[in-house]
Amino acid sequence: MFKFLSVVVxxxxxxxxxxxxxxxxxxxxxxxxxxxxAYAGDRVGHFGFGQDATSIQIAGWDIDVRPDGQGLPVxxxxxxxxxxxxxxxxxxxxxxxxxxxxxxxLLAGGEGSxxxxxxxxxxxSYWPYTSTLYDYIYRAMPFTQPVSLSADETYALTAYxxxxxDLVDDDLxxxxxxxxSIRLPNEANFGPDPRPDVANTRCMxxxxxxxxxxxVSEVVSEAPTTLPINERTAVQSQQHPGQATYDQYxxxxxxxxxxxxxxxxxxxxxxxxxxxGVDVLVSNAINGMSSASGVxxxxxxxxxxxxxxxxxxxxxxxxxxxASQ
Amino acid sequence: MSQRExxxxxxxxxxxxxxxxxxxxxxxxxxxLLMVGAAAxxxxxxxxxxxxxxxxxxxxxxxxxxxxxxxxxxxxxSPHEAHVQRRTVDWLTADxxxxxxxxxxxxxxxxxxxxxxxxxxYHAGVPEIPPDQHRLxxxxxxxxxxxxxxxxxxxxxxxxxxxxxxxxxNGGMEWRGAQMxxxxxxxxxxxxxxxxxxxxxxxxxxxxxxxxxxxxxAEGADGAHMSRSIPMDKALGDAxxxxxxxxxxxxxxxxxxxxxxxxxWEGNTWVKWLRRLEVGDKPWYHREETSKYTDxxxxxTSREFTYVQECNSVVTSPCPEKPxxxxxxxxxxxxxxxxxxxxKHVDVSVDGGVSWHxxxxxxxxxxxxxxxxxxxxxxDGSETxxxxxxxxxxxxxxxxxxxxxxARGTNSIYHKNAIHTWKLSPQxxxxxxxxx
Numbered sequence: 001m002f003k004f005l006s007v008v009v010x011x012x013x014x015x016x017x018x019x020x021x022x023x024x025x026x027x028x029x030x031x032x033x034x035x036x037x038a039y040a041g042d043r044v045g046h047f048g049f050g051q052d053a054t055s056i057q058i059a060g061w062d063i064d065v066r067p068d069g070q071g072l073p074v075x076x077x078x079x080x081x082x083x084x085x086x087x088x089x090x091x092x093x094x095x096x097x098x099x100x101x102x103x104x105x106l107l108a109g110g111e112g113s114x115x116x117x118x119x120x121x122x123x124x125s126y127w128p129y130t131s132t133l134y135d136y137i138y139r140a141m142p143f144t145q146p147v148s149l150s151a152d153e154t155y156a157l158t159a160y161x162x163x164x165x166d167l168v169d170d171d172l173x174x175x176x177x178x179x180x181s182i183r184l185p186n187e188a189n190f191g192p193d194p195r196p197d198v199a200n201t202r203c204m205x206x207x208x209x210x211x212x213x214x215x216v217s218e219v220v221s222e223a224p225t226t227l228p229i230n231e232r233t234a235v236q237s238q239q240h241p242g243q244a245t246y247d248q249y250x251x252x253x254x255x256x257x258x259x260x261x262x263x264x265x266x267x268x269x270x271x272x273x274x275x276x277g278v279d280v281l282v283s284n285a286i287n288g289m290s291s292a293s294g295v296x297x298x299x300x301x302x303x304x305x306x307x308x309x310x311x312x313x314x315x316x317x318x319x320x321x322x323a324s325q
Numbered sequence: 326m327s328q329r330e331x332x333x334x335x336x337x338x339x340x341x342x343x344x345x346x347x348x349x350x351x352x353x354x355x356x357x358l359l360m361v362g363a364a365a366x367x368x369x370x371x372x373x374x375x376x377x378x379x380x381x382x383x384x385x386x387x388x389x390x391x392x393x394x395x396x397x398x399x400x401x402x403s404p405h406e407a408h409v410q411r412r413t414v415d416w417l418t419a420d421x422x423x424x425x426x427x428x429x430x431x432x433x434x435x436x437x438x439x440x441x442x443x444x445x446x447y448h449a450g451v452p453e454i455p456p457d458q459h460r461l462x463x464x465x466x467x468x469x470x471x472x473x474x475x476x477x478x479x480x481x482x483x484x485x486x487x488x489x490x491x492x493x494x495n496g497g498m499e500w501r502g503a504q505m506x507x508x509x510x511x512x513x514x515x516x517x518x519x520x521x522x523x524x525x526x527x528x529x530x531x532x533x534x535x536x537x538x539x540x541x542x543a544e545g546a547d548g549a550h551m552s553r554s555i556p557m558d559k560a561l562g563d564a565x566x567x568x569x570x571x572x573x574x575x576x577x578x579x580x581x582x583x584x585x586x587x588x589x590w591e592g593n594t595w596v597k598w599l600r601r602l603e604v605g606d607k608p609w610y611h612r613e614e615t616s617k618y619t620d621x622x623x624x625x626t627s628r629e630f631t632y633v634q635e636c637n638s639v640v641t642s643p644c645p646e647k648p649x650x651x652x653x654x655x656x657x658x659x660x661x662x663x664x665x666x667x668x669k670h671v672d673v674s675v676d677g678g679v680s681w682h683x684x685x686x687x688x689x690x691x692x693x694x695x696x697x698x699x700x701x702x703x704x705d706g707s708e709t710x711x712x713x714x715x716x717x718x719x720x721x722x723x724x725x726x727x728x729x730x731x732a733r734g735t736n737s738i739y740h741k742n743a744i745h746t747w748k749l750s751p752q753x754x755x756x757x758x759x760x761x
Contacts, residue, residue, distance in 0.1 A: 039526055039529065039530060039534075039561045040530050041530070041533060041534070043530045043531065043533075044468050044469055044530070044531065044532065044533030045469055045531065045533075046530065046531060047480070047481060047531055049471075049473060049477040049478075049480050049481065049531070050471040050472055050473040050474070050477040051471065051472050052469065052470065052471060052472075053462055053463075053464055053470040053471055053472045057462070057472060058462065058464050058470060061462055061600065061601055062464070062601075062603070063550065064542055064544070064552065064603065064609055064611070065609075066605070066607060066609050066610070067607075067610050068607070093419075102419060103416075103418065103419035103420075104419045105419075114621060114625040114736075115623065115624065115625040117735075117736075119621060119736055121616065121621070123616075126615075126616065126621075126627075127615055127616055128610065128615050128629075129610050129615065131610070132610055132611060132612055132615050132616070135609075135611055135612070136611065136612040136616075139549070139550040139552070140448065140449065140548065140549045140550060140612070143422075143423075143449075146449060146548040146549065146550065147550070186627075189625060189626045189627055190615075190619065190626070190627050190628075190629045191626060191627070191628060191629065192628065192629065192630065193620075193628045193629070193630055193631040193632070193633075194628070195628075195631065195633065195635060195740075196635065196721055197732045197733070198724040198728040198729060198731075198732050199722075199728075200714075200722035200723065200724045200725060200728055201722060202670070202672070202681075202714075202716055202722050203681070204672070204680065204681045204682075204683075205680050205681075206679065206680070207678055207679055207680065207681065208677075208678055208679055209679075210676065210677070210679050212761065213677040213678075213679075213710070213760050213761065214760060214761045215748065215758045215759070215760055215761075216502065216758075216759050216760060216761050217502035217503040217504075217758065217759045218503055218748065218756055218757070218758040218759075219503045219504060219505060219506045219756055219757040219758075220506075220756060243404060247404075247407075255410075256413075256421070
């Protein structure tokens with residue numbers, strides 16, 4: 001807290017240490033720069049814009065919770081209630097034991113791993129405060145339905161995630177009064193930012209022994225994505241008639257692979273498709289197709305496109321496929 | 326060429342792709358491609374070839390009329406620039422909703438990043454917010470809690486500044502070794518725009534903060550309700566609540582209609598879709614300032630509230646996306662930036678850091694903004710280790726990997742600003758390397 005004392009002093013001295021906007025204020029703003037950048041506590045309501053916020057309005061949005069428990073709503077929830085809620089609403093992504101499904105985050109485990117080569121940071125192994133868990137679950141989870149949980153449900157889920165981390169007993173009932181008293185093991189290991197923490201010097205000559213320079217890691221790159229300028233102009237000197245349609249309608253899925261759409265740089269995927277012949281591709285694009293990889297709606301879902309437009313965008317795709325190799 | 330012939334050709338290209346490889350394959354595809362292109366463009370101009378626009382020929386576009394005004398009421402880049410795109414790296418995140426994309430730095434010029442290619446980072450997708458429904462609530466330790474509409478907000482005095490925006494995880498994949506194959510991915514969580522908005526200090530004056538006010542919680546209206554604690558000295562310093570970027574309203578991906586801008590500080594404090602500012606006496610320690618965006622040291626301790634983006638630089642030409650083709654004279658170019666102020670010098674090394682040459686600035690030098698540098702160099706065609714090293718006005722010199730690792734280990738993810746090395750091969754190909 002000490003480093004913020006200076007702020008309070010600033011406020012008291014009203015501008016004695018006025019923070020200035022570093023550098024280039026536009027000329028017109030320059031006169032009176034300092035005065036306008038000092039916090040002037042006597043200007044409350046100077047502009048008078050906006051409405052006064054009522055306590056009901058504030059309550060509707062004021063969802064934040066702090067480590068000391070400030071902001072916790074009245075409510076309670078048990079580990080047992082949390083377990084069933086967790087199975088219903090969380091386990092599909094975070095796993096029944098908090099082990100994480102696929103690349104979704106782990107919620108438990110990793111104790112003692114913070115000094116390992118590959119540390120595992122979880123609520124139990126890393127997070128400093130229990131309040132963060134309550135706050136985050138309510139504000140952002142379940143991922144597809146944020147701010148949908150009640151206070152009781154959020155307490156129950158918080159209790160259950162703590163339980164998954166072996167931090168509380170299975171009979172815990174969490175509420176607004178006891179949550180802040182549950183301390184997490186890694187709290188003491190957080191501290192302020194000491195940077196700058198390195199001191200390089202500006203050496204210009206003979207800065208190191210050339211014989212000691214070795215390449216210790218290297219990323220072997222594919223062919224450059226950008227053709228050299230002269231070749232690029234040659235290839236693209238006229239816009240393909242199918243490009244406009246592709247850019248407007250097909251790129252939505254095919255540029256990044258939405259819904260399993262093959263992207264233009266996926267050579268292997270297109271190699272297989274192309275072996276059926278371009279006519280087949282055109283007809284599938286016009287009529288739609290589906291397979292394990294996904295659903296290609298007829299004309300990409302844009303039924304107003306003419307068959308000719310779709311055909312020419314398929315030809316454009318096929319060419320661009322080659323161009324990206 | 327008939328459709329059938331065209332099909333055959335395309336098939337043979339596809340099949341050939343399986344047999345031959347490398348340069349041969351590319352050469353084959355390219356020549357095949359030109360034929361396909363010529364055949365497939367029904368509208369193709371007679372004699373279209375590589376030299377169609379080159380003297381002594383008079384190019385076709387000089388002999389006819391182009392399209393008229395408002396055929397593109399909101400213009401977009403030339404179709405020849407279609408390769409200039411944000412791209413993502415799928416293995417970094419679980420999905421594309423809580424994810425990141427990268428700015429195509431290799432194709433940028435000057436210091437301004439066009440709004441449409443500014444990298445994206447968000448945790449619950451991009452919300453669609455009708456501006457007339459958007460509200461900013463300011464409350465907490467204040468005398469007059471208020472709710473502002475966008476109209477209200479835009480009546481306050483506003484100002485415009487050019488500042489860089491960088492995710493603290495930029496380059497964070499490289500702590501243990503070179504990992505990203507392109508400049509776009511090694512340094513592309515970076516952008517620089519002109520931002521227009523109201524000073525947060527102006528808004529705090531309007532509501533009147535209490536004597537014990539020391540922190541401000543900023544919170545977004547997206548599904549993640551992204552939140553960060555901002556200390557009062559920053560809030561009353563150069564922080565802005567902005568509605569415009571590069572002269573137009575913010576792009577949806579950048580927080581439309583309202584975001585916080587904390588110049589020089591890590592991007593995730595620049596809370597987007599800003600809906601709420603709460604004034605308090607202590608920080609909140611929310612998920613994005615505990616679980617994430619804290620820096621884990623080798624000894625298992627962690628640094629919290631590591632806001633500043635320290636001085637950094639990178640060579641953008643040559644780079645993996647911009648190889649050299651022939652020997653001879655080049656301008657080695659790059660970008661430098663510092664969250665502590667202006668860039669003072671940039672030095673370039675073409676021998677892996679044995680000797681350094683001071684580069685020139687080729688842009689304005691603004692505080693907390695991207696700054697462009699260049700150095701003329703005659704490449705003799707031999708393998709070269711290229712580096713840049715920036716020094717900011719505080720005298721801080723961009724560190725080496727060795728120095729950073731010595732101070733922090735390799736697990737901190739965030740705030741990696743080490744001197745970066747590109748290897749230029751005799752073929753002109755550029756790869757990402759780290760050297761001892």
